[in-house]
Amino acid sequence: MEGVDLSFLKSISRPEMFEFEGISMVHYFTDNWENVQNFQARPDDILIATYPKAGTTWVSYILELLYFGNVAPERQTSMPIYIRVPFLESQFPGIPSGVELADNLPTTPRLIKTHLPVQLVPKSFFEQNCKIVYVARNAKDNVVSYFHFERMNMGQPDPGNWNNFLHSFMEGKKVFGPWYDHVTGYWEKKQTYSNLHYMFFEDMVEDMGCEMERLCSFLGLSTPVEERERIIKSTHFDTMKQNKMTNYSTIPIMDFTISPFMRKGKVGDWKNHFTVAQNEQFDEHYKQKMKNTTVQFRTEI
Numbered sequence: 001m002e003g004v005d006l007s008f009l010k011s012i013s014r015p016e017m018f019e020f021e022g023i024s025m026v027h028y029f030t031d032n033w034e035n036v037q038n039f040q041a042r043p044d045d046i047l048i049a050t051y052p053k054a055g056t057t058w059v060s061y062i063l064e065l066l067y068f069g070n071v072a073p074e075r076q077t078s079m080p081i082y083i084r085v086p087f088l089e090s091q092f093p094g095i096p097s098g099v100e101l102a103d104n105l106p107t108t109p110r111l112i113k114t115h116l117p118v119q120l121v122p123k124s125f126f127e128q129n130c131k132i133v134y135v136a137r138n139a140k141d142n143v144v145s146y147f148h149f150e151r152m153n154m155g156q157p158d159p160g161n162w163n164n165f166l167h168s169f170m171e172g173k174k175v176f177g178p179w180y181d182h183v184t185g186y187w188e189k190k191q192t193y194s195n196l197h198y199m200f201f202e203d204m205v206e207d208m209g210c211e212m213e214r215l216c217s218f219l220g221l222s223t224p225v226e227e228r229e230r231i232i233k234s235t236h237f238d239t240m241k242q243n244k245m246t247n248y249s250t251i252p253i254m255d256f257t258i259s260p261f262m263r264k265g266k267v268g269d270w271k272n273h274f275t276v277a278q279n280e281q282f283d284e285h286y287k288q289k290m291k292n293t294t295v296q297f298r299t300e301i
């Protein structure tokens with residue numbers, strides 16, 4: 001997609017949400033559904049799976065540098081991260097679909113991103129026993145980040161005001177479905193599918209060195225400590241925010257005057273958004289929704 005003029009995306013109109021395969025969706029992620037479901041994964045493909053705004057870009061860039069930082073350094077300066085790590089289910093008019101981009105990735109392994117809940121991930125990833133890296137983020141910061149993302153991204157439905165957005169998130173009426181089912185679905189899958197590494201955004205913020213070590217161990221990489229340290233620096237929030245290849249500033253569908261893609265990258269920003277009443281209601285609802293799972297989140301560090 002290098003050299004492709006993306007400026008027509010400026011005129012894109014916000015899509016409507018509709019029910020699809022049991023979750024809320026917009027047509028940009030369902031228009032290529034048959035090809036997505038029939039995607040032929042290879043055994044060495046690595047799938048990066050997340051609920052939107054959980055740290056996808058961060059972990060994508062980490063994996064990209066772990067695998068290709070030294071062997072293909074030119075990729076880091078010439079291709080935005082969303083080309084290097086295609087978004088499998090995406091199908092925006094006038095540009096190659098995520099499936100096309102993934103099919104044509106010249107690298108091994110192919111790094112592929114998805115926001116699909118586990119039950120909708122193309123079967124071939126499991127049949128081929130592909131490694132899956134899942135990143136989860138605590139619900140409160142996740143919903144705040146999602147709200148600002150919908151405000152600035154014309155490829156998303158109109159978010160409405162914060163209070164309405166929060167309530168529709170609690171009801172599971174967000175693109176890619178309920179956060180609650182997403183994070184617990186992959187958590188349950190991990191109990192029987194051993195090639196799934198489940199990470200938390202909060203752990204990455206607190207101790208990236210430790211998370212990097214665990215990630216490398218899962219991937220079977222023996223990346224030297226000095227190299228890992230270099231990658232941690234390159235993938236620091238401030239560095240990625242300045243980097244045009246990782247900050248999404250090359251996508252005209254996003255209006256950075258409303259909110260930047262790399263917004264704050266913090267744990268606990270929810271406190272600047274939730275009222276006391278919203279917080280109490282959210283906590284009560286959360287307890288009910290999460291009562292049958294063992295997955296545990298932190299909201300502060």
Ligand SMILES: Nc1ncnc2c1ncn2[C@@H]1O[C@H](COP(=O)(O)OS(=O)(=O)O)[C@@H](OP(=O)(O)O)[C@H]1O
Nearest residue numbers: 052053054055056057058145236237262263264265
């Ligand atoms: N390096 C690093 N460190 C800390 N935080 C980071 C980093 N990179 C991305 N982010 C934050 O992750 C949020 C974006 O999430 P995603 O990349 O999953 O978005 S997307 O779903 O792919 O659109 C968004 O969170 P908020 O700042 O809270 O909105 C980004 O700022």
